[in-house]
Amino acid sequence: MRGGLRHAYESYRSRRRSAGLRAGTPGTTSADVASLAPVPPPPPAASGVAVSPPLHSSTTSRDDADVPHALRIGAAWSWRLLAIGIVAWALLRIVGQIRIVVIPLAIALLLSALLAPAVGWLLRARFPRSLATAVVLVGGLAAVIGTLTRVVNEFIQGVPELSEKSSQGVRQIQNWLQTGPLGLNDQQLDRYVDEAEAWLNENIDGLTSGALSTAATLAEVLTGTILVLFATFFFLRDGGRIWRFLVRLVPVNARWKVDDAGQAAWRTLGAYVRATVLVAFIDALGIGIFLVIFEIPFAFPLAALIFLASFIPIIGATLSGGVAVLIALVDSGPITALIILGVVIGVQQLEGHVLQPLIMGRAVAIHPLAVIVGIAAGVVLAGITGALIAVPLIAVLNTAVRRLATRTVPETPSDAVVVASKAP
Known part of the structure; x- marks a missing residue:
């Protein structure tokens, strides 16, 4: 330590003297000029203690210099990837907590991308922006409601016939199980039916709890639908201003x-x-x-x-x-x-x-x-x-x-x- 401190002190004096010579400091002697020669490093300690190796360019202390360079690089990558993973996990948690807002906004963006050309056509036809957006949105909503109405009506009309044919199909399957390669008898079929009923009774609580949560699910769907409609309208009408605000x-x-x-x-x-x-x-x-x-x-x-x-x-x-x-x-x-x-x-x-x-x-x-x-x-x-x-x-x-x-x-x-x- 004493040798290192002396070496640092001599280097500091040499730089000061060199700066004084370059500035033309009066009173500088030849001894001062001779003292500007590089100071040799201190000799090894007499006690036999090894001198510490020089620092690597990527380290800030001699303790880091004792760690292999590849291990230091791996550790640096590891903690950075770990930090990114924690941030990503936190973002996913936040999105999960506000999914009732994030998911409708994402759907509204998809609908806006789909309906934007129609709004552009009406704007080129000199429609006011609000009117063009309302016409396109109402037209699209009417098409969706009309399609769903027809689907529901056809489904209601065809359910009785399909139920009857489904019963016939189940009876055909039972006959095949008895007369086919499996060769099951009535007792085995009854046992399998009883096992299915037992499983249903054991899991009825889970099914009931899922049914009880239907009301909350319907409320979320209704809220999300309203948010989708409003967000789509404003994305179509004010999308440019919203984007300029985000860019700023x-x-x-x-x-x-x-x-x-x-x-x-x-x-x-x-x-x-x-x-x-x-x-x-x-x-x-x-x-x-x-x-x-x-x-x-x-x-x-x-x-x-x-x-x-x-x-x-x-x-x-x-x-x-x-x-x-x-x-x-x-x-x-x-x-x-x-x-x-x-x-x-x-x-x-x-x-x-x-x-x-x-x-x-x-x-x-x-x-x-x-x-x-x-x-x-x-x-x-x-x-x-x-x-x-x-x-x-x-x-x-x-x-x-x-x-x-x-x-x-x-x-x-x-x-x-x-x-x-x-x-x-």
């Missing part, structure tokens, strides 16, 4: 980039929603035509179900098509059900290999693995609604991140202010 919240030098990435993400969302609507319509029309040809009951409700389920890519139309196959099995037998199953698979292949690449194009191209993982995460976090908004969220984030990372834009404050003021 970021630093001035970053406004140009944020505005450019946001507009690109909005175009991607609009293209995705419109392409999804077109693909869903083609799926519903293709499967619905075969349902009508083979006189499957509930053809229109099933087509409407397929249309709505097709908004969940890859798995939506498959699951809804499975419902059509089951109804065809109950109503018309296994041969017709196999034909409907082939139709569903054929439509899915047409959608995956022709329609989506052709209609969506490269603007919203996402790898199928990312789609599957996103849908699974959405189902775990928010159920069916999460599966609905997961893929468009991935598409929007993909476009925004790519634009922020690759596009070179001016970053001067004046340019940023001009661009932010002209955002739609």
Whole structure:
């Protein structure tokens, strides 16, 4: 320690003397000039204690210098990733607590991206902005209500006939279990039925508690529906002003980039929603035509179900098509059900290999693995609604991140202010 302190003191004196010579300090002697020579490092201690190694450029203390460089880098990555994970977990918890607000706003954004072109047409026809938004929103709401009314009416009219055919199908299954390869007798069938009833009685409390929570669920659905309508109206009418307000919240030098990435993400969302609507319509029309040809009951409700389920890519139309196959099995037998199953698979292949690449194009191209993982995460976090908004969220984030990372834009404050003021 004494040697180190002496070395530091001599270095300090040398720098002071050098500064005095350069400044022309009077009274500087040749001895002072000679003393400017570099001071050799202190010799090893006589006691045999090893001198500490020099500090690494990435460390701030000699204790860190004793840790291997690779381990220090790994530890630095680890605590940063851990901090990011904690922040992400906290955000998910917050979103989960206010999901009754976040989910309706996400659905309102999807509807706004779908209806924005219609509002633009009315604005170009010199409609007032509020009137154009109200006309489009009311027209879309009327179309949805009319479709749901027809679906419910057809379902109510066809339930008695389907129930009768379902009873016939159950009796056919019982006969097959007795006369088929399984060869079950009446006692075995009765035992299995009794076990099913016992299971139902044991789990009746859980089923009842789920039914009792239906009132709260209906209240949340009603609240979310009202919020979706209001948010969609204001997004369509005042979306430009809302976006300009959000852009002004970021630093001035970053406004140009944020505005450019946001507009690109909005175009991607609009293209995705419109392409999804077109693909869903083609799926519903293709499967619905075969349902009508083979006189499957509930053809229109099933087509409407397929249309709505097709908004969940890859798995939506498959699951809804499975419902059509089951109804065809109950109503018309296994041969017709196999034909409907082939139709569903054929439509899915047409959608995956022709329609989506052709209609969506490269603007919203996402790898199928990312789609599957996103849908699974959405189902775990928010159920069916999460599966609905997961893929468009991935598409929007993909476009925004790519634009922020690759596009070179001016970053001067004046340019940023001009661009932010002209955002739609």
